[in-house]
Structures are given as C-alpha cells and as structure tokens.
Amino acid sequence: MRPSLLLLLLLMGAEIAFGDTHKAVLTLEPNWTQIFVGETISLTCSTEGEDADEDDEAYYCWYKTDKEGGEAREIVQWTKDKSHTISSSVETDSGTYTCKISNDGSYSKSNAISLTVKEGIPRPVLSSDREPVFTGNTVTLRCDMGQSTGWRFYWYRNTQTSDPVAQADGNSYSIISDKVSDGGQYWCRARRGDPVYHTQYSDAVEIKVTVNPKAVATPLSNWTNIFIGETLALRCDIQGEEHNDWQYSWDKNRTSLEYQWQNYTIYFALESHSGDYSCRGTQRRDSQTSEISEAVRVTVSEKPNPVLRGPSQTWLTEGDSVTLSCEVRGSTTGWRFHWYKTAPYSPELVYVLHENRRYYLQLVSDSISGAGGSYTLSPAALRHTGVYVCRAERGEPAYHTEFSQPQPLWVTGLSPPSSVVVSPNTTQHFTLDSLSLSCERSGNSTGWRLMWFSKWTVRDLCPSAWTSETGSTCSRRSASSSDGGVYWCQSESGEKSNPVNITVHNGDVILESPTHPVTEGDPLTLRCRYRYKPSNISADFYKDGTLLQTSTTGEMTIPAVSESHEGVYRCRNPEKGESPESWVTVRVSVSDSGYSKLAVVGAVVGVMIIFIIGTTLSLMYCFKKKKASPGPQTPLPSLSPTSGQQQQNPSHSPDQSLSAGHEGQQGYELLHSASVYDAINTAERYEEDDATAGPSDVTYSTIDQKSTSENVKRKKQKRGGGQPEPEIFYSELKAVKTAGEEEAEQSEPTYAQVIGKKVKGTERV
Numbered sequence: 001m002r003p004s005l006l007l008l009l010l011l012m013g014a015e016i017a018f019g020d021t022h023k024a025v026l027t028l029e030p031n032w033t034q035i036f037v038g039e040t041i042s043l044t045c046s047t048e049g050e051d052a053d054e055d056d057e058a059y060y061c062w063y064k065t066d067k068e069g070g071e072a073r074e075i076v077q078w079t080k081d082k083s084h085t086i087s088s089s090v091e092t093d094s095g096t097y098t099c100k101i102s103n104d105g106s107y108s109k110s111n112a113i114s115l116t117v118k119e120g121i122p123r124p125v126l127s128s129d130r131e132p133v134f135t136g137n138t139v140t141l142r143c144d145m146g147q148s149t150g151w152r153f154y155w156y157r158n159t160q161t162s163d164p165v166a167q168a169d170g171n172s173y174s175i176i177s178d179k180v181s182d183g184g185q186y187w188c189r190a191r192r193g194d195p196v197y198h199t200q201y202s203d204a205v206e207i208k209v210t211v212n213p214k215a216v217a218t219p220l221s222n223w224t225n226i227f228i229g230e231t232l233a234l235r236c237d238i239q240g241e242e243h244n245d246w247q248y249s250w251d252k253n254r255t256s257l258e259y260q261w262q263n264y265t266i267y268f269a270l271e272s273h274s275g276d277y278s279c280r281g282t283q284r285r286d287s288q289t290s291e292i293s294e295a296v297r298v299t300v301s302e303k304p305n306p307v308l309r310g311p312s313q314t315w316l317t318e319g320d321s322v323t324l325s326c327e328v329r330g331s332t333t334g335w336r337f338h339w340y341k342t343a344p345y346s347p348e349l350v351y352v353l354h355e356n357r358r359y360y361l362q363l364v365s366d367s368i369s370g371a372g373g374s375y376t377l378s379p380a381a382l383r384h385t386g387v388y389v390c391r392a393e394r395g396e397p398a399y400h401t402e403f404s405q406p407q408p409l410w411v412t413g414l415s416p417p418s419s420v421v422v423s424p425n426t427t428q429h430f431t432l433d434s435l436s437l438s439c440e441r442s443g444n445s446t447g448w449r450l451m452w453f454s455k456w457t458v459r460d461l462c463p464s465a466w467t468s469e470t471g472s473t474c475s476r477r478s479a480s481s482s483d484g485g486v487y488w489c490q491s492e493s494g495e496k497s498n499p500v501n502i503t504v505h506n507g508d509v510i511l512e513s514p515t516h517p518v519t520e521g522d523p524l525t526l527r528c529r530y531r532y533k534p535s536n537i538s539a540d541f542y543k544d545g546t547l548l549q550t551s552t553t554g555e556m557t558i559p560a561v562s563e564s565h566e567g568v569y570r571c572r573n574p575e576k577g578e579s580p581e582s583w584v585t586v587r588v589s590v591s592d593s594g595y596s597k598l599a600v601v602g603a604v605v606g607v608m609i610i611f612i613i614g615t616t617l618s619l620m621y622c623f624k625k626k627k628a629s630p631g632p633q634t635p636l637p638s639l640s641p642t643s644g645q646q647q648q649n650p651s652h653s654p655d656q657s658l659s660a661g662h663e664g665q666q667g668y669e670l671l672h673s674a675s676v677y678d679a680i681n682t683a684e685r686y687e688e689d690d691a692t693a694g695p696s697d698v699t700y701s702t703i704d705q706k707s708t709s710e711n712v713k714r715k716k717q718k719r720g721g722g723q724p725e726p727e728i729f730y731s732e733l734k735a736v737k738t739a740g741e742e743e744a745e746q747s748e749p750t751y752a753q754v755i756g757k758k759v760k761g762t763e764r765v
Contacts (some may be wrong), residue, residue: 024109030192062075095115096114125144126142134210134289136212143188153168173188183206187202215281216294217234221395230300245284250277251278277296305405307404322380325374325375336393338390344458352389359387382413385410408486413498422500428582432479434478439472441489449491451490528571539551539554542569565586
C-alpha cells in the first residue's frame with residue numbers, strides 16, 4: 001500500500017472517531033430563526049460534552065449556504081472565536097449556517113440553522129375577540145407578530161404617546177369592561193433583543209362598551225302560586241335583543257340548573273320545586289353573558305279545595321233569588337269555575353267524597369262556559385232543588401282543583417205539580433216508628449218517583465231495608481236515623497215537587513211540624529212530643545235560637561202566620577231532652593200574589609170599559625128615537641120578570657115604570673129626572689124578501705137626571721101628596737125573538753136596582 005494513501009485513511013478514521021465523541025453544535029442567541037432588518041443575532045459553535053478549557057484549544061470555521069440546494073461557502077476561516085455575530089442584519093444575511101471545529105488535528109461538523117431576515121420594520125396586527133362589549137364582560141385584545149417569537153408586548157389606550165397601560169410577554173390583553181367609559185381606541189407594540197428592537201405601532205382598534213342587557217324571567221301564566229300537579233312554566237327574555245342570538249341558563253336558589261332552553265317547564269310540579277328562579281343569556285357569537293334576571297319566587301302548594309259560599313238558610317221559596325260563590329283560597333288569578341249538581345247514580349257521572357259521603361255529579365248546563373266565580377238562581381224554581389258543588393280550572397292544558405264542599409238548596413213552590421205525602425204527617429220521627437212516604441198528584445201519578453238525598457247521595461230508590469210498593473211509594477216499619485234526609489217527587493221529564501226534610505231521631509223528644517209550607521194567614525200548630533207515655537210534655541219553644549214561649553201542654557199555636565214566622569224551630573224539656581231543629585216555610589197566599597192582583601185589576605178595568613160603551617150607545621139610541629117620534633110613543637114590551645123569577649119590588653108596577661113613555665113632553669122631562677134601567681130591543685121584522693131574521697143585540701144603559709122641584713110636585717100629586725116612593729126600577733134585560741120562529745128562546749134575564757137620588761123633602765125607603 002502506498003504511504004500517502006495510508007496517511008489519508010488514518011486521518012479519516014481520526015475524524016470519524018472525533019465526530020462520534022466530540023460533535024459540534026451550532027446555536028442561535030436569541031433563538032430566533034426569523035429576524036427583521038436591523039436586528040442583531042449571534043451564532044455559537046461549541047463541542048458537545050467538552051469542557052470550556054478544551055474549547056479554548058479548538059479552531060472554528062463558518063459556512064453559509066445562500067439558497068436551498070446551493071453550495072456552502074466559507075465565510076469565516078479558522079479562528080479561535082466560536083461565536084459569529086450578525087449586527088444590523090440585512091436581507092442578504094438570510095441563509096443556512098454551519099460551523100466546523102478542529103481540535104488536535106480532529107474535525108467536527110455542526111448542525112445547520114436556517115435564518116431568515118425580513119425586510120422592513122414589522123407592524124403587529126391588533127384584534128379583539130368581541131364587538132361590541134357589554135358591561136360586566138371581558139374583551140381580549142390580541143397583538144399578532146406572525147411566526148416570529150421572543151417579543152414583549154406593550155398596550156396603549158387613546159394615544160400612542162402615553163405610557164403603556166399594560167405590558168406582557170404574551171400577545172394578549174384582557175379588559176374587564178365594568179363601565180361604558182372603559183371603551184376607546186387601543187394600540188399595541190412589541191420589542192425584543194439586546195440592543196432592543198421595536199416594532200411599529202399596530203393599527204388602532206375601537207372598543208365599544210355598551211350597557212349589559214338584562215335578562216327577564218317571567219312566568220308563562222299570570223300566577224306563581226301553583227299547586228301540586230300543575231305545570232310550572234317560566235320564560236327568559238333578553239331586553240332589546242333577538243332571542244335567536246342567545247343561549248340561556250337557569251338557576252334555582254343560586255344553584256345552576258342543567259337546562260339551556262329559553263322556556264323552563266316542569267309539567268307536574270311538586271312542593272320540592274318551590275324556590276327562587278333566575279336566568280341569564282349567553283350570546284352565541286362571542287359568549288358574552290347578559291345580566292342575571294331578578295328572581296321569580298315560585299310556591300307549590302297542595303292541591304286546593306275551593307270554598308263554596310251560599311245562603312245560611314238552604315230552604316228557599318220559589319221566586320227567591322240566591323247566589324252561590326266559589327273561591328280558591330290563597331289564589332285568585334286565572335280561574336274558571338264549573339258548577340255541578342248532585343244526581344242519581346249513572347256510570348258516566350263523576351263522584352266526589354266529602355266527609356265520607358259520596359256525591360254523583362252532573363254538570364249544570366248553563367255553567368259550562370265556566371266564567372266567573374258565582375252562580376245565580378233568579379228566580380229559584382222547583383227544578384233547582386238539589387245539592388251543588390263547584391270546581392275551578394285554569395291553564396292550558398286545564399288544571400282542575402278538587403271539588404268544593406256541597407251546598408244544598410231546597411226550593412218550595414207555590415203550585416207544585418206533585419207533593420210528598422208523609423205518614424205520620426210530620427217532619428220529625430222517632431227511630432223504630434213506622435214511616436211511609438209517597439208521591440201524590442191530581443190525576444195519574446205514573447212516571448213520578450220518590451227521590452231522596454241522604455248522607456251518601458241522591459237516589460231514585462227507596463232507602464235500604466224499606467219496602468217499595470211502587471216507584472212512587474216507600475215505607476218502613478221500623479225507621480232508623482239513617483233514613484233521614486230530604487225527599488221529593490220527580491217525574492221522568494224532570495219536574496219536581498216541594499222537598500220535605502225528614503229527620504229520624506234516636507232521642508226522646510221530637511218536634512211535630514208541618515211537612516209542607518204553611519199558607520200566610522193560616523194557623524200553625526207545633527207540638528213537642530215525648531217518645532214514651534204520656535207523650536205530651538211541657539216544653540219551651542224556640543225560633544232561630546230565641547225562646548218564643550213556654551207551654552205546659554207541649555203545644556204552641558200561631559193563629560195566623562206571616563212571613564216573619566218563617567224560620568228554624570225546636571222544642572226543649574229540661575228533663576226529657578231537646579228535639580232536633582225543623583225549618584218551617586211560610587207561603588204567600590194566592591190572593592196576595594201578583595198574578596191575582598193583576599187579574600182583579602184587569603177585570604175591573606174591563607167592566608168599566610163595557611159600562612162606558614154601553615152607556616154611550618144607549619144615550620145615542622134614546623136621543624135618536626125621541627127626536628124621530630115627537631108624538632105619542634109606542635109602549636115598550638113588558639119588563640116584568642119571567643116565570644120562575646121573583647118580583648123584587650111588587651109595589652112598583654110595570655105601568656108606572658113605563659108611564660113616562662105616554663106623557664109627551666112630560667115624559668121627556670121624566671126621562672131626565674130619574675135613573676132608569678131600560679131594555680132597548682131592536683125587534684126583528686119580516687121583510688118582504690127575508691124568510692127569517694136573528695135577534696139583534698140588546699143594549700142597556702143608565703140615564704140619570706136630577707129631579708126638579710116641579711117633577712117632585714107632580715109625583716106627590718100622583719101619589720096622593722104623600723112621601724114619594726123611592727125611584728127604584730127593576731127591569732128584565734133580554735133579547736127579544738119576533739114572530740116567525742118556531743120556538744122562542746128564553747134569554748137569561750138580568751135584574752138591576754136603580755135608586756133615585758134623595759131630593760129635599762123626601763126620604764129614601
């Protein structure tokens with residue numbers, strides 16, 4: 001082998017051995033691979049793992065490749081300076097740098113570092129993460145220098161010449177906008193290196209701070225006091241904002257709820273849902289939050305029982321006016337009310353339990369609309385008899401309360417179509433006594449059934465253990481206290497009789513009172529009866545809690561009752577005991593009713609009209625007849641009573657009564673001087689072309705003229721100068737049949753008494 005070749009191989013092996021154990025490392029200070037024109041940077045070449053003393057013996061050589069794929073050129077020959085500094089860099093300083101170390105004849109090549117020098121002084125880019133900014137929210141400014149690193153950032157507000165409001169190594173700056181005045185113009189600027197290198201100022205960014213919109217939580221209904229089972233629904237709105245730009249969050253008692261919808265709904269509220277609810281919004285585009293809403297306090301209570309209020313006296317008279325009211329205590333908003341009346345059992349009816357009593361209910365037809373909290377019966381009628389309850393509802397879907405307590409109304413009529421017959425005829429009975437009730441009406445009672453309201457419900461059957469003879473009769477040999485109740489008769493069409501309140505008392509004293517209303521003006525007798533013999537005992541009688549009288553016979557009678565006697569009665573014996581209470585109804589007499597008065601007034605007016613018309617026609621007839629016949633008058637037919645009729649004034653003959661018609665002018669004067677009831681007959685005459693003719697109407701009139709002194713004198717002369725006879729005439733008033741009829745028909749005669757007026761010097765007989 002040639003000596004030169006052997007030396008070369010030895011040198012190459014030494015270089016490889018050195019490179020494995022003494023590798024060259026190139027570093028930047030600062031460690032920026034991208035710099036700007038004018039910046040300074042240093043490259044340092046060192047041996048990995050070598051002590052600083054050993055580096056002092058090494059030599060360094062620097063290489064640069066100007067472009068990728070180009071050939072590295074030596075820029076600094078072997079030197080003991082291991083650093084290469086580029087001051088006030090220019091664009092041509094860009095390239096890839098390496099170094100080589102020589103130590104004791106061995107060589108090591110470093111890693112390559114690419115350096116970029118950009119032209120001009122850089123301008124950072126300033127941006128904000130939201131615009132506008134709501135008070136109470138945070139806005140973050142970002143100062144962006146691209147891929148370059150090592151910068152320290154400075155932040156300026158309203159003017160570039162002012163001192164920076166903040167500085168940080170990071171390129172972001174957060175501003176908490178507590179008030180509107182926190183807005184304004186902002187700039188940023190960066191610097192780095194030693195000596196310090198400054199960038200330009202960024203373009204200004206305008207930060208606008210506006211008042212934070214407030215969230216408003218509202219119930220979807222108009223009430224916040226709700227009940228178990230009712231729907232709880234709340235809505236969150238952001239004042240002045242479109243709801244599509246927001247997401248929502250809800251808190252209950254300041255604890256976050258996992259619910260992000262605008263409407264917060266609980267379909268079946270429980271008492272545990274009571275609390276203070278609030279909400280806030282979060283903008284979708286920049287996550288800004290609104291101001292939290294005022295809390296809405298929601299109270300969830302037990303399901304309510306409405307309170308029904310009615311008259312203190314449940315027994316009414318037909319024609320009365322009564323109003324029932326329904327109220328949900330503690331809640332007055334949004335309720336609609338429905339009214340029900342008890343009815344006999346039917347599968348489709350709902351029922352309610354109240355104090356262990358079961359009531360089957362039927363919706364009252366005229367309350368389906370449910371408006372208002374009152375129900376008025378005006379005027380009350382028999383058909384309104386029954387037990388009423390109410391129930392309230394509100395919301396959509398409708399939430400129903402429980403049913404109210406029952407309110408009975410018993411209406412007694414003036415002329416009921418049927419009546420309940422009680423045997424014995426009293427409202428109170430002893431237990432173990434026999435008792436019978438039946439429906440009675442004029443004519444056929446078919447289709448009428450006995451109805452009763454007991455402690456359970458309304459039934460159309462006899463109470464248990466009773467004997468039912470027909471549908472309208474029930475009887476019991478040995479009555480018990482459970483047989484008490486209100487009984488009435490009802491037809492298939494719904495007509496009702498007066499109700500009767502029957503009490504079966506297991507005590508020793510009862511009050512015997514009438515089962516039906518007492519007519520005003522009739523007597524009323526109450527008896528206090530003892531269960532054992534003797535049954536009549538002394539007793540104190542009370543009305544509406546006030547003592548009326550004490551009776552030693554156990555009997556109290558009111559000779560003529562009036563409306564003031566209507567009320568609750570009971571009797572009491574200090575030793576024997578006290579009776580239950582009974583209601584006594586007083587009915588206005590028929591003659592005093594408005595209808596009777598109207599009929600009487602109508603009859604009187606009718607009679608007066610007929611009298612006036614008759615008088616007018618009679619006067620006209622008489623006047624025409626007298627004027628047409630000035631000579632002697634034809635006598636009128638006899639006005640004597642017909643057979644079978646008694647002459648009421650035999651002393652006054654028909655001739656006398658008709659004498660005025662034969663005296664010419666004197667008759668005219670007499671016609672004006674006496675009260676005469678006369679018959680004016682239009683006689684039927686045969687006409688040449690008529691076969692028959694019917695009787696004309698007969699008109700009667702009273703003609704009254706005061707007597708003159710001359711007339712009185714004339715009467716005295718005719719009667720022998722004695723006292724004048726009373727001017728009384730009895731006339732038969734009838735229609736007259738003329739000849740040509742096969743059989744005359746007797747008219748019904750009418751007699752009238754005419755009394756002349758008293759004249760001076762005469763007396764009436």
